[in-house]
Amino acid sequence: MTGQPERTHLVTGAGSGIGEELADRLAERGDRVVRLTRDVVDLEDAVAVARWATDFADDLERLDSLLHVAGTVDLGTVAELDLDVWQRHLDVNLTAPAVLTSHLLPALRAAGGTVVFVNSSAGLVANAQWSAYAASKFGLRALADSLRAEEAGNGVRVTTVFPSRTATPMQEKVHEQEGRTYDASRWIRPATVVDSILHVLDLPADATIPELVIRPR
Numbered sequence: 412m413t414g415q416p417e418r419t420h421l422v423t424g425a426g427s428g429i430g431e432e433l434a435d436r437l438a439e440r441g442d443r444v445v446r447l448t449r450d451v452v453d454l455e456d457a458v459a460v461a462r463w464a465t466d467f468a469d470d471l472e473r474l475d476s477l478l479h480v481a482g483t484v485d486l487g488t489v490a491e492l493d494l495d496v497w498q499r500h501l502d503v504n505l506t507a508p509a510v511l512t513s514h515l516l517p518a519l520r521a522a523g524g525t526v527v528f529v530n531s532s533a534g535l536v537a538n539a540q541w542s543a544y545a546a547s548k549f550g551l552r553a554l555a556d557s558l559r560a561e562e563a564g565n566g567v568r569v570t571t572v573f574p575s576r577t578a579t580p581m582q583e584k585v586h587e588q589e590g591r592t593y594d595a596s597r598w599i600r601p602a603t604v605v606d607s608i609l610h611v612l613d614l615p616a617d618a619t620i621p622e623l624v625i626r627p628r
């Protein structure tokens with residue numbers, strides 16, 4: 412035993428895809444993993460998210476990492492997208508991460524922890540049909556950038572990961588909406604994105620990785 416305190420991580424979107432794989436890999440290492448799945452709290456409901464985060468933060472002395480992985484996507488032109496779709500993208504992809512982060516910062520500061528935002532290549536370039544998703548992810552990058560600047564002096568590291576298409580249920584849904592045949596072998600494996608996130612978390616204390624872009628070869 413090294414005498415190190417047990418490491419604790421909160422993973423959103425831990426019920427499938429990248430989030431599930433990340434939560435499993437951290438648990439396999441013996442870390443404590445809190446899996447924020449939809450049955451725990453619906454990230455569309457900002458008031459419920461704030462309530463859950465307040466309760467969770469109450470019993471929490473330190474949090475080593477806050478891993479924002481949950482996300483929602485629906486394609487459509489600006490002419491087609493209705494208010495509900497816009498609201499869901501902004502609530503799940505942007506407001507929920509902001510609310511969770513704000514409540515959990517004291518525990519992150521206590522641990523010298525890391526906040527990881529799983530963004531997207533659509534958070535760097537917004538193509539036709541991707542407005543709601545891309546706008547929410549551009550906003551997520553802004554949230555990360557402000558947080559990084561605010562928390563550098565408090566010992567909290569902030570990383571945005573920008574994966575391109577990754578073979579998960581979300582990508583299958585995107586293919587359906589694009590009317591394309593889905594072939595998982597063409598896209599990045601979720602395990603590869605998880606390897607990159609673990610590298611960020613395991614980085615020695617002398618450095619930080621502000622942003623990481625991951626593309627298929």
Ligand SMILES: NC(=O)c1ccc[n+]([C@@H]2O[C@H](COP(=O)([O-])OP(=O)(O)OC[C@H]3O[C@@H](n4cnc5c(N)ncnc54)[C@H](OP(=O)(O)O)[C@@H]3O)[C@@H](O)[C@H]2O)c1
Pocket residue numbers: 423424425426427428429430448449452453454455479480481482483503529530531532573574575576577578579580581582
């Ligand atoms: N797959 C890609 O090609 C790709 C590329 C770039 C970035 N990303 C990003 O990677 C992250 C992980 O996505 P993924 O690819 O692993 O897809 P995924 O398997 O669909 O995972 C998304 C997760 O978010 C959860 N979620 C969505 N809406 C929620 C809500 N209202 N309340 C609680 N949880 C909610 C989902 O839960 P339910 O299953 O209950 O809906 C699911 O577990 C997302 O942020 C996504 O934008 C994905």
